[in-house]
Amino acid sequence: MSTPQKFDIYYDSKMPNDGWLQSCIVCDIITSKLHFYKNVTFGTTIKVNVDIYSYLCSTCKKKLNNKDIFEIYETNCEELITNITIKDQSNQSHQSP
Ligand SMILES: [Zn+2]
Numbered sequence: 001m002s003t004p005q006k007f008d009i010y011y012d013s014k015m016p017n018d019g020w021l022q023s024c025i026v027c028d029i030i031t032s033k034l035h036f037y038k039n040v041t042f043g044t045t046i047k048v049n050v051d052i053y054s055y056l057c058s059t060c061k062k063k064l065n066n067k068d069i070f071e072i073y074e075t076n077c078e079e080l081i082t083n084i085t086i087k088d089q090s091n092q093s094h095q096s097p
Contacts, residue, residue, distance in 0.1 A: 002049065004039060004049040004050055004051040005048065005049070005050045005051070005086065006050075006051050006053060007050050007051070007052055007053065007084060007086065008022070008034060008053050008054070008055065009025070009037070009052060009053070009054050009055070009077060009080040009081065009084065010022035010023060010025060010054070010055040010080070011023055011025065011028075011076075011080070013028075013030070015030065020032050022055040023055065024055055024056055024057040024060055025054050025055055025056055025060075025073060025076045025077065025080070026056065026057075026060040026063075026069065026072055026073050026076065027057060027059070027060055029057050029059075031055055031056070031057035031058075033055065033056055033057055033058055033061065034053040034054065034055060034056070035053065035054050035055075035056040035061055036051065036052075036053055037052040037053060037054045037077050038052055038077075039051050039052070040052055040081060040096065040097065041097065042086040042094040042095070042096060042097060043086075043088065043094040046088055046092065046094070048086050048088045048094050050086055052077070052081060054073075054076075054077050054080075056073070060073070081096050082096050083096075084096055
């Protein structure tokens with residue numbers, strides 16, 4: 001198994017896409033903090049292993065043990081994952097599973 005790709009998820013904001021500041025997935029505040037969400041395997045014949053990281057501010061991170069906050073976080077992450085496309089080493093695109 002090769003090393004997983006790393007993919008950052010966030011909602012589009014006014015921030016540049018290649019910057020290191022994006023809006024927090026839960027509260028929309030601008031943050032540089034990334035929080036590991038989960039590992040996802042993309043692709044069917046070719047498997048691409050991806051570690052998904054979400055932009056999450058430290059305030060929301062502390063609140064993840066709250067069930068309601070965690071549900072918002074999880075729902076938003078899943079929604080964002082649905083829309084991402086991953087490229088493998090041969091530059092072939094793979095949709096989320
Ligand atoms: Zn937040």
